[in-house]
Amino acid sequence: MTQSTRDTVHLWIEEAAGSMGGQATERREALLELESTIYEKIDERTASGEAEEQAAHSVLQSLGDPRAMGHAFMPQRPLLRPELTRSFLLATWALFAVHFVLVIGATLAARDISLPPLRISPIEHPSVMEMFARALEVLLFDAGVMLALFVLRDRVGHRARISFTKRKSIGEPRHHFSNAAFLALVLIVANFLRDNLIAIYIKNGTGTLQIPLIGSGFTDNLVLFNIWVALAIVRECLYGRQAGNLRAARMLDIATRALGIFCLLRIVATQRLVDITGAKGLLGTNADTVAALLNTAFSLIALTTAAVIGVELVRRVFRLRD
């Protein structure tokens, strides 16, 4: 076989390889199989009198677009599924907005804002270029964090649900079991991090000011949170088993949601979430106004969420009675 024909085939194979997913060894094996077939087809055509280059051209044309062939052999699995892109972008922008506001706050106050284990430092010499560079740095960091969270959630906890959204249908058993695994991971991480999330520290001229992130009721709420997630794990396992009567799983679903509302209301009612912003340290005389606004916003979100879930619970209870 001439070098020219080999090069033509090689180029085609390279292009197919570019759109293949999977492990490198699997890819090599698939490409070798494809290459072997191509050469065999060319041999057959040349044996019947066709010119080699023409035969190679015809064979490759009959196989179609190399990228489509490569994709058909081994589809590439994107890091982030397309249907998650919108949520990812929204979450990233939201995190970026909060993060950058904190950077601005730190710059205006000319001191670090410490949110253990994170520390937000001010922009040293504020200028347009410095602001732009810092914004870019913050955006990249936040996008990285969000990407890691989304990929973890997607891979470990398929359609994980500790949310209040309505369960529209019972999924495949493997999805429910992976949800249970994801929730178990959440439980472990939340308990592991609790010591680091108890307070925020703001450095000022006279030392470090400690502001309770969540007050004495935190331990109680963590216990409730643990029970809440544990119930959700059992619920997912029951859904996963899909053993005939799902009444127990549905009842547990309702119990989990009810406990969720209770947790949320209790946190809002007892923990004075407004203090976590450290508004008093940063905003001086305007702190009370900002604190009141934030408090109202938190309360409204909690009440709206509770109302929506309350309506859903009533509907579910009535459906069960049917």
Next chain:
Amino acid sequence: MSTPTLDKIGAELRRGIVQIAALSLLRERMHGYQLVKVLAAAGIETEEGTLYPLLRRLETQGLLTSQWDTAGARPRKYYLLSEDGKSALPVLESVWRGINRSVNSILATDLASVATETGQ
């Protein structure tokens, strides 16, 4: 109806058939291109882009085993029905015969007489 649409429906119909045909033929050891030719000779034209991924999937599902033969002029990957495949084949054949019977029966049915019988 347009030709591309008909082609697409035809390809979808064939895809299901190729699966059982390939499993049945691979009671004998064959490489991918050989299988393409045997299927074509039997009247089932299959593209490599359809057959090779199918063979890979059947292998992952444990219905086929494969072995590389590097003794010849160029390396070839040979496929053979696995033990699981051997147990699955009669079941799939029975499913296929059932579907075949039902579809033939539907295609041969006189719809006017069915409407009269069911009172529609």
